[in-house]
Amino acid sequence: MLRVLRVIALIPRNAVVAVLHVYRAVISPLYGDVCRYYPSCSAYGLRSVQEHGVLKGAWLTTRRLARCHPWAEGGIDDVPLPAHSPYRRTRFGFITLERKA
């Protein structure tokens, strides 16, 4: 029962992941590589939503977008990862629960 609830709680996160996937496949290529950071802002957004959920992910992404401007130094800027994640990424980047041991 608890497991079902936890899967339901992951729905918004996975919905946003799907939207970001579509954005990265369709809209991102339209203007090519422009980001001064690695990973690019949209990759950062995707990863932060995967790892931290919609709210914290959105916050992290907003801060990153604010950091990314023509006068920024750029460089490598990874998403801060939680030490232990109860979730697992599937091949397509969606988030599911860790398999039962």
Place this chain on the structure above:
Amino acid sequence: MDIIGGILWPIKWVIEAILVGFHSLLTMAGMESAAGITWVLSICGLVVVVRAALIPVFVRQIKSQRKMLEISPELKKIQDKYKGKKDQFSREAMSRDTMALYKKHGTNPLSSCLPLLLQMPIFFGLFSVLNDAYADRPGVGLLDARLSAEFGSAELFGIAPLGSSIASSEGNVAVIIIAVILVILMTGSQFITQLQIMSKNQSPEMKASPMYRQQRIMLYLLPLVFVFSGFAFPIGVMFYWFTSNIWTMVQQFIVIRNMPTPGSEAAQAREARLARKRQRKGIPDPDDEAPGTVAVEEPKKPQRQQPVSKQRAKKKKS
């Protein structure tokens, strides 16, 4: 007020202020207030203001592209390291290494998405202002009811209202023809600009990179986007876009001609041009000095000294 309207409000206010500013300047200069040409020129004024504001970003980008030449040997090393590795992990590792290299040298050829993000709200703001004007609604700021009505019904070439689009033309042939022409012009100007940059102003290293291939695909994809989007946009917005493209084209032309990327085709063309000019005026090339001077500065050794082992050197002495 909905969220998008709230975000657009200040942008619309600024756009209206610029438009009305140019419009009153033009009417002061003796142009007719309600004439289409006055409003069309006001849109050109908006383009000039927006693009002039983006010049510093552009200059910065060119400067860092110059710096790329200094790090190109190291860039080549990275490219060789991942040569032929097409899997995702190698690709990502390569981007990571490249980015670390940029950071190490304090340069970055990429401009971030800010220039794009900055232009998009202006574009949608103008779209919204024009739609309001076409629907006889007053603007949010300086564009009052009278000016808004004038703006909405102002006509490009005296036949197509700025606020109308193919979608809202209701079979007005003039609108459709002008919209189609604008789409073609927009696509053409974008295509030429991109082609100019790609074929003439890129170094051989750049042309070998995967980024270049991606740009090539883009080159043929973007015109398609224009064709589709062209149907829904009012003529005034398309005119703005077209004028903005012309600005980009001219800016790009000047840059490619006068400060080409070192090592690119355009740079070689510039060298040849400068050499011809010197020849015409009879000025000696500053790069190669007179033959005599080189010999004086570096007296050539007649023959290379053969290395001699310690033992043989001893033998010779004795």
